[in-house]
Amino acid sequence: MKTSTDELLVFVTVIDSGSITAAAEKLGQTVSGVSRALTRLEQKLDTALVRRTTRRLHLTEEGDAFLRRARAILDALEEAEESVARGRERPSGRLRVDAASPFMLHCVAPHMSAFSALYPEIRLELTSNERIVDLLEQKVDIAIRIGALQDSTLHARALGESRLRVLASPAYLAEHGEPTTLDALRGHRLIGFTAPEHLNRWPLRAAGNRRRGSRAQDDDTALLKIEPSITASSGETLRQLALSSSGVACLADFMTAADVREQRLVPILGNLLVDRRQPVHAVYYQSVSLAGRVQSFLDFIAARVRL
Known part of the structure; x- marks a missing residue:
């Protein structure tokens, strides 16, 4: 049968x-x-x-x-x-999208006016969680996840990769000096994440251990475990701390590119930096009733996000 x-x-x-x-x-x-x-x-x-x-x-x-x-x-x-x-018809109804606050603020929210103009019958509900949410429990339709995916039961659409860099404000560097070695860096005020612990491993190598600019996606020996002086649960809070000259932070390009371009933050330790990138995916459960809304959002955001 x-x-x-x-x-x-x-x-x-x-x-x-x-x-x-x-x-x-x-x-x-x-x-x-x-x-x-x-x-x-x-x-x-x-x-x-x-x-x-x-x-x-x-x-x-x-x-x-x-x-x-x-x-x-x-x-x-x-x-x-x-x-x-x-x-026969345009997508309509409520669509719930979740992302960590930095990605929501820098990569999603700026484009939502244009999305609403294209799809006026879709009612967007945007939420920000710093940790991975259960889509079913939280009733989320699409979640933007940064880092390696864990849940194989979800559909995923790759949005790109974002490189990590070590940065500080010009005012902080003027007052405390720019570190050029790992030993010098340890003497500075370092800003890190409250959790998870792996986010406090920075893509820096000891001099001579690895070629400059080489990829370190799966090489944890190229990561420096830091002891932060200040911790926060949100990457956006870390960014604000760095902008206010509270210390040195390691953050993704997607949230700091404009700061670097406008010289609000300065990349440092470039000679020791390993090319480590965070994959970014939109994940979702397949649903007949949601398919039009989900596909419309995925196509829209994928065309506009530049990582």
Whole structure:
């Protein structure tokens, strides 16, 4: 017996929701109906797709492989349906977008007037969280994530990469001098993140250990662990601290390019800097009801963000 698209949808929704109960609520079905559909799918495939425990479901190796195929099939079907729908009507309704405050302020918010002019029937709801949010729990449609992606159940669209640099204000450097070695840097006031700890590892090498300008995406030996004098949970707060001459910070180009261009911040230690870049992705769950809004926003922001 052939597998139906309804069974594929049940399987994908169960995995995305994290439980049969949550999937049933999302699909508007009974828990027993969703459970039977999942069992029926496994029987048709003659293999276990998930391991069931008292607390959650875990994909088997076969389930993980089948999940990718199931998503591709549902995506193709949804794209075909959405293509027809787009020909009949413009995207409308509420769209919730979440990003860390620096990215929201410097890369998203400046373009939202133009987006609203193009899509006046989409009601935008913008939120800023400094840590990774659960899209389902927070009812977020699109999240902008900076750094390596962890959740394989999400769809992702790459927006680019942003390089990290060590910077300070001209006033701070005039008062305290410009460090040219790692030992000298340790004697300065360093501004870092409260959490997570890996954000306080700066892309600086000991002289002679690595070629200047070389990439260090996966080489933690090229990272210098700092002991910050001041910490903050938000990159935007760190930027403001650096601008106010509170110390030296390591920040991404997407939030400091204008500051450097207008000489409000000065890049330092360029001879020791390793080319470390943070990938930026827009992540989302596929949804028929949201597809037009999500695609419109993704296409719009991808065309305007320059990292």
